[in-house]
Amino acid sequence: MRIGIIGLGLIGGSLAYDFRALGHTILGVSRQSQTCQDALSLGAVDQASQDLASLAHVDVVFICTPVSVIDAIAARLIPHLTPDTILTDVGSVKGSVVNTLTPLWPRFLGGHPMAGSEDTGIHAAQARLFAGNPYILTPTEKTSPDVLAIMRGLVGKLDCHLYDCSPTVHDRAVAWISHLPKMMSAGLITACLSETDPEIMKLAQAFASSGFRDTSRVGGGNPELGCMMAKYNREEVLRSLYQYRQSIDQLTNIIENSDWPALEILLNQTQTERPKFL
Amino acid sequence: MRIGIIGLGLIGGSLAYDFRALGHTILGVSRQSQTCQDALSLGAVDQASQDLASLAHVDVVFICTPVSVIDAIAARLIPHLTPDTILTDVGSVKGSVVNTLTPLWPRFLGGHPMAGSEDTGIHAAQARLFAGNPYILTPTEKTSPDVLAIMRGLVGKLDCHLYDCSPTVHDRAVAWISHLPKMMSAGLITACLSETDPEIMKLAQAFASSGFRDTSRVGGGNPELGCMMAKYNREEVLRSLYQYRQSIDQLTNIIENSDWPALEILLNQTQTERPKFL
Numbered sequence: 001m002r003i004g005i006i007g008l009g010l011i012g013g014s015l016a017y018d019f020r021a022l023g024h025t026i027l028g029v030s031r032q033s034q035t036c037q038d039a040l041s042l043g044a045v046d047q048a049s050q051d052l053a054s055l056a057h058v059d060v061v062f063i064c065t066p067v068s069v070i071d072a073i074a075a076r077l078i079p080h081l082t083p084d085t086i087l088t089d090v091g092s093v094k095g096s097v098v099n100t101l102t103p104l105w106p107r108f109l110g111g112h113p114m115a116g117s118e119d120t121g122i123h124a125a126q127a128r129l130f131a132g133n134p135y136i137l138t139p140t141e142k143t144s145p146d147v148l149a150i151m152r153g154l155v156g157k158l159d160c161h162l163y164d165c166s167p168t169v170h171d172r173a174v175a176w177i178s179h180l181p182k183m184m185s186a187g188l189i190t191a192c193l194s195e196t197d198p199e200i201m202k203l204a205q206a207f208a209s210s211g212f213r214d215t216s217r218v219g220g221g222n223p224e225l226g227c228m229m230a231k232y233n234r235e236e237v238l239r240s241l242y243q244y245r246q247s248i249d250q251l252t253n254i255i256e257n258s259d260w261p262a263l264e265i266l267l268n269q270t271q272t273e274r275p276k277f278l
Numbered sequence: 279m280r281i282g283i284i285g286l287g288l289i290g291g292s293l294a295y296d297f298r299a300l301g302h303t304i305l306g307v308s309r310q311s312q313t314c315q316d317a318l319s320l321g322a323v324d325q326a327s328q329d330l331a332s333l334a335h336v337d338v339v340f341i342c343t344p345v346s347v348i349d350a351i352a353a354r355l356i357p358h359l360t361p362d363t364i365l366t367d368v369g370s371v372k373g374s375v376v377n378t379l380t381p382l383w384p385r386f387l388g389g390h391p392m393a394g395s396e397d398t399g400i401h402a403a404q405a406r407l408f409a410g411n412p413y414i415l416t417p418t419e420k421t422s423p424d425v426l427a428i429m430r431g432l433v434g435k436l437d438c439h440l441y442d443c444s445p446t447v448h449d450r451a452v453a454w455i456s457h458l459p460k461m462m463s464a465g466l467i468t469a470c471l472s473e474t475d476p477e478i479m480k481l482a483q484a485f486a487s488s489g490f491r492d493t494s495r496v497g498g499g500n501p502e503l504g505c506m507m508a509k510y511n512r513e514e515v516l517r518s519l520y521q522y523r524q525s526i527d528q529l530t531n532i533i534e535n536s537d538w539p540a541l542e543i544l545l546n547q548t549q550t551e552r553p554k555f556l
Contacts, residue, residue: 114485134485165481172478176470177486181493183533187525188462189548192454192555194521200450203443207392207412208455208555214492215459220552223545230533230541241530243472247465248526252519255461255508263508267501270467274498277470277486 001154002027004055005062006073008039008048011090011113012064013125016044018158021127027054038122052077060086060154062111067091067228071100078105086147092174093232094138094167102140107147110138110167112174113160128159135160138167175236177277179229180244183237185219186226188212279432280305282333283340284351286317286326289368289391290342291403294322296436299405305332316400330355338364338432340389345369345506349378356383364425370452371510372416372445380418385425388416388445390452391438406437413438416445453514455555457507458522461515463497464504466490 003019005012006029016039020026028045029052030036036048047054055061055077063070063077070089081087087108091097098110115133135155139148148164156162165173195201230237254262281297283290284307294304294317306323307330308314314326325332333339333355341348341355348367359365365386369375376388393411413433417426426442434440443451473479508515532540 114487133487136481136485161484163481163484165477169475169478169481172473172475173481173485176473176478176482177490180469181466181489183529184462184466184526185493186545186548187522187529188459189552190528190544191458191518191522191525193547193551194525195450195454197447197450199443200447200454203414203441203447203451204454205555206439206441207414207451209392209411211459211496212455212555214495215463216548216552216555217492218489220548223542223549226545227538227542231536231538234533234536238530238533240469241526241533244465244469245523245526245530247469247472248462248519248523250468251461251465252516252523255512255516255519258509258512260505260509264501264505266468267464267504269471270464270494270498271501273471274467274494277483277490277494 001025001060002058003060003062004029004058005045005064006030006052006055006077007064008035008044008122008125009064010116010120010124010129012062013039013042013044013122014115014127014129015062015064015090015113015158017125017127018130019154020044020046022157027058029054035122042122042125044122044125053080056080057082058085060088060150063087063089066224067093067097067232070097074101074104074108081105083107086150088151091232092178093229094136094170095236096232098138098140098167102142106142107144109143109147109151111151111155112136112138112170113155113158115160130155131159133160134163136163136165136170138170139164140166171233171236172239175233175240179233179237180240182218182221182226182229183241184244185216187219189216189219279303279338280336281338281340282307282336283323283342284308284330284333284355285342286313286322286400286403287342288394288398288402288407290340291317291320291322291400292393292405292407293340293342293368293391293436295403295405296408297432298322298324300435305336307332313400320400320403322400322403331358334358335360336363338366338428341365341367344502345371345375345510348375352379352382352386359383361385364428366429369510370456371507372414372448373514374510376416376418376445380420384420385422387421387425387429389429389433390414390416390448391433391436393438408433409437411438412441414441414443414448416448417442418444449511449514450517453511453518457511457515458518460496460499460504460507461519462522463494465497467494467497
């Protein structure tokens with residue numbers, strides 16, 4: 001196949017490495033000429049261009065840009081595409097992207113490869129980044145069966161765990177295990193920062209160890225990522241936060257009532273259930 | 279010095295190794311004869327006994343049992359002690375322990391070595407567990423200066439970072455960075471468990487990765503530890519939970535209002551401030 005990849009960062013570059021290793025021809029597009037040169041010299045792509053028109057004759061295009069620009073990129077890309085080209089993306093929220101792109105391009109199918117690292121850019125890209133990780137495709141009732149079949153066949157070769165679900169189900173599931181953790185972890189840091197006694201703050205900072213480090217990591221991570229989650233998955237993030245607030249209230253009430261048997265039951269349940277998520 | 283150590287688990291056993299290596303004579307006490315034999319054969323102690331009366335003539339006694347039994351152990355130990363013996367403990371909450379033991383033994387000084395691992399028991403004990411980690415002593419206005427000086431000299435030799443603060447300041451500081459993280463992390467798991475759609479639950483479990491793993495780790499850990507924190511540091515844990523709820527409400531309001539500039543400011547702040555705790 002001839003595969004176009006727009007956005008040659010961690011995800012786009014890693015897809016390029018894997019698909020090229022599988023024998024496909026990779027046409028990369030980046031805004032920056034340096035990135036195009038790097039992608040070529042690293043061997044990630046067969047051709048690289050700053051021009052979306054270079055993707056006029058490809059079988060599949062992966063938009064691998066930040067979620068915030070997917071719709072603008074798609075609008076500029078679509079006039080160049082031939083009608084049977086499949087269009088997909090790798091955004092970590094799906095409802096808003098799918099709602100916007102489906103009317104623009106009938107052969108659009110949303111996707112979300114759940115792999116990543118703290119690093120970004122073409123130099124962070126690596127072969128087999130997706131192997132063993134979930135890759136979610138989000139068909140709707142409008143998705144043509146052949147588009148879904150072709151995409152399943154293509155990304156299935158990445159040795160990922162392939163899932164199909166609706167965009168809404170995807171967004172609700174990732175709200176629980178990715179977006180809510182980001183928000184509640186940020187909330188921990190802002191709560192600690194509310195301490196007004198400088199002696200206590202100094203000691204809290206000195207005493208913090210692995211428990212604080214782990215629970216605060218994502219909340220102290222990339223701010224743009226958190227803003228993207230909240231903006232593009234607003235409804236499901238709010239839904240998870242409302243439920244989370246109930247959980248915090250439940251814990252608070254148990255402790256206010258010194259109901260230690262209830263606390264033990266609750267903490268035994270969290271201990272028992274957590275491994276099912278790992 | 280002759281040092282008594284009651285409770286030969288991870289902390290007691292590790293203190294025994296270090297103090298013995300520093301030339302002190304270590305008298306261990308455990309409820310279980312097997313633990314006494316193990317401590318002797320591992321070389322952690324010079325003598326081991328199931329009888330608190332064996333500590334009649336020591337300079338310092340460390341109570342290294344769970345917080346819940348410190349007061350009962352102290353009450354049974356005190357009739358055997360000579361008046362100049364210093365009594366200390368290693369409990370991770372201090373207000374309740376100090377309030378109970380100070381009237382029973384004038385030469386009591388609370389302590390909290392902040393080191394540990396997931397493992398427990400004498401076989402998990404190790405030399406130099408405390409090196410590089412905080413060790414907090416919690417004197418009050420009733421603490422004799424010579425008791426504080428002797429204890430500072432003794433535990434300072436563990437190459438730990440030594441801190442003095444009041445029991446209240448200690449308990450407030452550890453509520454922020456240890457006890458609140460435990461509760462908010464448990465709340466994440468219970469919130470996720472509230473999902474009633476089996477498809478979403480199955481996918482959430484399949485999609486969970488490092489962000490969920492880290493934020494849920496302490497909440498899915500030892501339930502007894504969480505119950506101990508809540509029971510013996512109830513007031514400060516509640517204080518931190520009330521503040522945390524305000525932080526969650528603030529985040530929720532920002533997202534409800536789609537106030538993305540405010541969210542960016544907040545998440546930039548958490549990113550900037552977190553490293554001060556690490």
